[in-house]
Amino acid sequence: DAGVIQSPRHEVTEMGQEVTLRCKPISGHNSLFWYRQTMMRGLELLIYFNNNVPIDDSGMPEDRFSAKMPNASFSTLKIQPSEPRDSAVYFCASSLQGLASSPLHFGNGTRLTVT
Amino acid sequence: TQLLEQSPQFLSIQEGENLTVYCNSSSVFSSLQWYRQEPGEGPVLLVTVVTGGEVKKLKRLTFQFGDARKDSSLHITAAQPGDTGLYLCAGARANAGKSTFGDGTTLTVKP
Numbered sequence: 001d002a003g004v005i006q007s008p009r010h011e012v013t014e015m016g017q018e019v020t021l022r023c024k025p026i027s028g029h030n031s032l033f034w035y036r037q038t039m040m041r042g043l044e045l046l047i048y049f050n051n052n053v054p055i056d057d058s059g060m061p062e063d064r065f066s067a068k069m070p071n072a073s074f075s076t077l078k079i080q081p082s083e084p085r086d087s088a089v090y091f092c093a094s095s096l097q098g099l100a101s102s103p104l105h106f107g108n109g110t111r112l113t114v115t
Numbered sequence: 116t117q118l119l120e121q122s123p124q125f126l127s128i129q130e131g132e133n134l135t136v137y138c139n140s141s142s143v144f145s146s147l148q149w150y151r152q153e154p155g156e157g158p159v160l161l162v163t164v165v166t167g168g169e170v171k172k173l174k175r176l177t178f179q180f181g182d183a184r185k186d187s188s189l190h191i192t193a194a195q196p197g198d199t200g201l202y203l204c205a206g207a208r209a210n211a212g213k214s215t216f217g218d219g220t221t222l223t224v225k226p
Contacts, residue, residue, distance in 0.1 A: 004157070033213070042218040043158075043203065055212055091157050101146035101165065101207055104214075106157025 006107035018080040021110045023092030035091040082114045119217035127223040136220040138204035139186045145209040152201040194224045
């Protein structure tokens with residue numbers, strides 16, 4: 001049973017470039033979450049979707065960040081233009097129901113380095 | 116804003132020792148989850164507790180939810196190197212679509 005799949009695993013880019021992170025949630029899960037993890041700030045929720053609809057994007061740090069979920073099996077997180085302070089591990093997670101008590105299933109993350 | 120504080124931030128012990136880590140808040144949660152994260156991987160759910168005073172056991176791990184549902188603890192008996200990792204708690208309020216994560220406790224168990 002495939003878990004949450006994220007790509008790429010590692011991304012190194014130069015400041016000012018566009019970065020697109022991809023996520024395939026577990027089939028049948030109807031909630032999808034994007035998190036960012038750093039040593040300084042821990043695990044931060046950026047945005048989450050229920051049934052492909054963005055519900056809360058209050059965690060998105062700036063307008064440079066955008067996320068889409070065109071269908072139930074795919075989501076993207078885009079940073080344009082990227083900055084060095086965006087360097088972090090970005091996780092995608094999915095859950096079966098749109099409740100916070102539902103278990104979150106995380107992917108293995110994308111480690112982003114912006115130089 | 117919900118705030119979950121985890122302590123200690125770092126813990127390094129020898130194999131075979133017992134340990135307890137804590138997750139505290141001034142807010143009441145309808146449910147609380149514990150996750151373990153290993154290097155290079157995403158967090159993996161260990162347990163969900165929903166009832167005040169609830170105790171759940173998972174092999175050598177014992178989880179307790181406070182009576183007031185504001186805090187939780189994780190006790191590990193006879194720790195093993197395989198227990199090494201980042202332990203995260205996450206709390207949610209009733210009918211909330213998202214949960215809030217604590218900053219985690221990094222546990223190192225030395226053989």
